[in-house]
Amino acid sequence: MSVQEQEVTKLRKTVLELTDVTSAIGDAKSIRFRKFTGQLREGDVVQVKLEGHHDPHDLLMLILGLVSPISGNIHFAGNGWLDMHYRQHYHMRSQIGRVFAGPAWIQSLTVGENIQLAQLHHGIEKTMIADQIEKWTQRLSGRHVAAVQRSLTQRPNFVDVPILQICQLVRAVCNHPRLLLLDRPLRFLMQELHRDFFSVIDELTGLGASVLWFSSGNEELGLKLSGQLSQWSITDDVLQSSEVTLKT
Amino acid sequence: MSPSTIRLATILGRLLDLVGATFVDRCSRVATILAVLWATMGLALVPSNWTIPVQRMFVRQLLFTAVDSVPASMRFAATIGLLLIVQAAIWINDLGISTEVMAPMLWKSIVREIAPLLACLVVIGRSGTAIGTELATMRSSGEIEVLDSQGIDPMIYLVMPRILAFILSVFCLAIIIAVTMIITGYGVGWLMDAIRVPWHEFFADISRNMNFEDFVFFASKTLIGSGFAGAICCLEGISVRGAITDVPLVSSRVGIKALTAVFVVSALLSIVFYRKLLIFKIG
Numbered sequence: 351m352s353v354q355e356q357e358v359t360k361l362r363k364t365v366l367e368l369t370d371v372t373s374a375i376g377d378a379k380s381i382r383f384r385k386f387t388g389q390l391r392e393g394d395v396v397q398v399k400l401e402g403h404h405d406p407h408d409l410l411m412l413i414l415g416l417v418s419p420i421s422g423n424i425h426f427a428g429n430g431w432l433d434m435h436y437r438q439h440y441h442m443r444s445q446i447g448r449v450f451a452g453p454a455w456i457q458s459l460t461v462g463e464n465i466q467l468a469q470l471h472h473g474i475e476k477t478m479i480a481d482q483i484e485k486w487t488q489r490l491s492g493r494h495v496a497a498v499q500r501s502l503t504q505r506p507n508f509v510d511v512p513i514l515q516i517c518q519l520v521r522a523v524c525n526h527p528r529l530l531l532l533d534r535p536l537r538f539l540m541q542e543l544h545r546d547f548f549s550v551i552d553e554l555t556g557l558g559a560s561v562l563w564f565s566s567g568n569e570e571l572g573l574k575l576s577g578q579l580s581q582w583s584i585t586d587d588v589l590q591s592s593e594v595t596l597k598t
Numbered sequence: 599m600s601p602s603t604i605r606l607a608t609i610l611g612r613l614l615d616l617v618g619a620t621f622v623d624r625c626s627r628v629a630t631i632l633a634v635l636w637a638t639m640g641l642a643l644v645p646s647n648w649t650i651p652v653q654r655m656f657v658r659q660l661l662f663t664a665v666d667s668v669p670a671s672m673r674f675a676a677t678i679g680l681l682l683i684v685q686a687a688i689w690i691n692d693l694g695i696s697t698e699v700m701a702p703m704l705w706k707s708i709v710r711e712i713a714p715l716l717a718c719l720v721v722i723g724r725s726g727t728a729i730g731t732e733l734a735t736m737r738s739s740g741e742i743e744v745l746d747s748q749g750i751d752p753m754i755y756l757v758m759p760r761i762l763a764f765i766l767s768v769f770c771l772a773i774i775i776a777v778t779m780i781i782t783g784y785g786v787g788w789l790m791d792a793i794r795v796p797w798h799e800f801f802a803d804i805s806r807n808m809n810f811e812d813f814v815f816f817a818s819k820t821l822i823g824s825g826f827a828g829a830i831c832c833l834e835g836i837s838v839r840g841a842i843t844d845v846p847l848v849s850s851r852v853g854i855k856a857l858t859a860v861f862v863v864s865a866l867l868s869i870v871f872y873r874k875l876l877i878f879k880i881g
Binding site: 468 | 740750751
């Protein structure tokens with residue numbers, strides 16, 4: 351990295367900062383933090399390649415402040431989860447978009463109500479939400495726009511998984527999150543829509559969002575994303591803090 | 599000490615240990631329920647917590663718990679009203695007392711005891727178990743985490759509107775039940791020739807005998823009893839640990855625990871109000 355690039359990097363604000371974080375031992379699929387230190391600045395994309403048996407659920411819970419680490423600090427947008435009152439945690443989490451690998455929907459609501467839920471709860475106007483959903487549906491659905499729009503009035507159980515995955519991506523990005531936590535987002539996404547999704551990620555990172563991308567081991571993101579891409583690796587089920595910059 | 603004495607002491611020690619642990623556990627549960635009720639009231643008083651999704655949840659719950667329960671409540675109230683009036687007719691004949699004496703007694707037992715209890719039973723049976731099951735399903739299928747991850751406090755979105763709807767529903771249904779019981783009672787009594795006074799005199803007698811104390815009894819029994827029941831249903835549901843197969847256990851547990859709480863609260867309030875334990879005066 352040139353001196354000029356290093357200066358630019360320093361100017362970018364830190365979105366997520368983990369300092370000496372150690373997490374509890376989970377089940378056989380869990381990945382752990384052991385004295386982990388790392389950070390994501392605005393515009394960063396960090397990929398974590400998962401092996402077949404890995405599940406990053408416990409890590410994501412820690413990053414979202416839903417579980418406390420054994421030791422160390424996790425800061426999001428300059429605020430530590432442990433330093434803030436729990437009421438402010440919810441406001442902080444509203445700035446994080448998450449794509450779930452597992453259950454992702456409130457089954458008693460329609461898909462549309464699910465997408466609107468958090469934004470309405472955080473006081474965003476209905477018309478603005480509708481505009482955003484429309485915009486991102488157009489961007490992410492390719493030729494499946496009609497199917498996605500139809501699914502908005504149905505309950506999640508009655509929607510095909512690939513269509514539901516598009517809806518999940520729409521929900522994750524439509525509030526212009528500062529941090530995107532993606533847990534194997536391409537798993538159920540139709541191949542033909544990958545390019546659209548990568549372009550959306552490029553656009554969001556260009557606007558200052560940072561992305562932590564947990565991918566299946568065989569997914570190579572480097573060639574598909576236009577921005578900077580780094581990688582955190584996993585050794586013996588422990589996330590390593592040595593960051594590898596794959597692409598600048 | 600002989601071995602048998604040691605054995606006896608050990609058994610007694612274990613028994614005391616069990617009693618103590620059970621007592622501490624019960625106290626801790628009551629404290630948790632009170633904490634949830636306190637938090638619910640505190641959160642409900644903050645206008646910014648009443649976001650559109652929370653309002654929708656409250657209205658949906660109120661519709662399910664109160665409005666949809668009206669026919670069932672009226673059916674039960676009519677049946678019990680009928681039973682009461684038959685009993686009253688027997689007492690009137692056996693003791694030779696007049697309707698004017700009996701009507702206020704009936705009214706007081708309906709308003710102070712029967713209507714609040716019956717409303718709680720209807721709401722627990724119809725909605726309490728449903729709330730517990732729904733929340734337990736949401737918990738075990740990861741939906742609570744979905745809410746948390748999106749910055750939605752489950753206490754505000756799931757628990758607060760349900761408990762408030764529960765309380766309001768019991769209060770309103772208890773009024774409907776009391777009125778239905780009285781009307782049915784009068785109608786059946788009149789047809790059986792057990793009540794011989796005109797309807798306006800009968801209801802005038804009742805209204806003359808209504809006092810502020812009746813309202814205090816009615817309000818406290820409906821609001822406190824239902825608050826406890828609602829909090830128990832939500833707590834049992836949301837605190838489930840394990841797989842989706844544990845959910846049916848929650849639904850049966852919720853009903854029993856909520857009913858127990860309602861009966862205990864009702865009995866305690868009666869003791870407090872009447873200052874009597876059965877026929878023994880306290881204080």
